[in-house]
Amino acid sequence: AQRVTQPEKLLSVFKGAPVELKCNYSYSGSPELFWYVQYSRQRLQLLLRHISRESIKGFTADLNKGETSFHLKKPFAQEEDSAMYYCALRPHGNTGKLIFGQGTTLQVKP
Amino acid sequence: EADIYQTPRYLVIGTGKKITLECSQTMGHDKMYWYQQDPGMELHLIHYSYGVNxxxxxxxSSESTVSRIRTEHFPLTLESARPSHTSQYLCASSEETGQRLNTEAFFGQGTRLTVV
Structure with missing residues (x-):
């Protein structure tokens, strides 16, 4: 079955601390993986995708096929990073449709 | 400005009423989607469209229906609303250019539906 799991509903850290939001997936083929973010009172938007291997707002995520994970990391959290983060999987060959995890609320305290 | 719009943002309606949630995009995308999200839960895809018709x-599974008569418009209809339909509904669009780097989904602001 195709599934995305984000084990933490809430992650609370202090400003300047490292952050890791966990994401595990279940998929038999080669998926595309994404992180979407929703800031307070804003719409859901793409943060980054594994295929471009980019760093956005200091966040990076590495696809680990052996562990079927795509954890989101940032070395030094900022207060403006506080938001809801969703990990999503796009099955290979399945254009456009996304399978989302339950989301993790990141709270960065001053 | 290219964007994706959903109306209404909030809707409280009585059981048995027919409702239509509107979604329009001016991004020129062929592909459009409806996701449903219950509080604290993941988004689930309920409908999608790869083009007109x-x-x-x-x-x-959803009791709602959709139509795609125009590229930019993808409304969702509930013929007879029930309390179990209470949820947030998110519309999205994307463009497939043949390059995997461009498969970003753009979301609307969402419609929060409450059926009483």
């Missing part, structure tokens, strides 16, 4: 059911 193309609609398919998503992974989560």
């Amino acid at each position: 193309s609609t398919e059911k998503g992974d989560l």
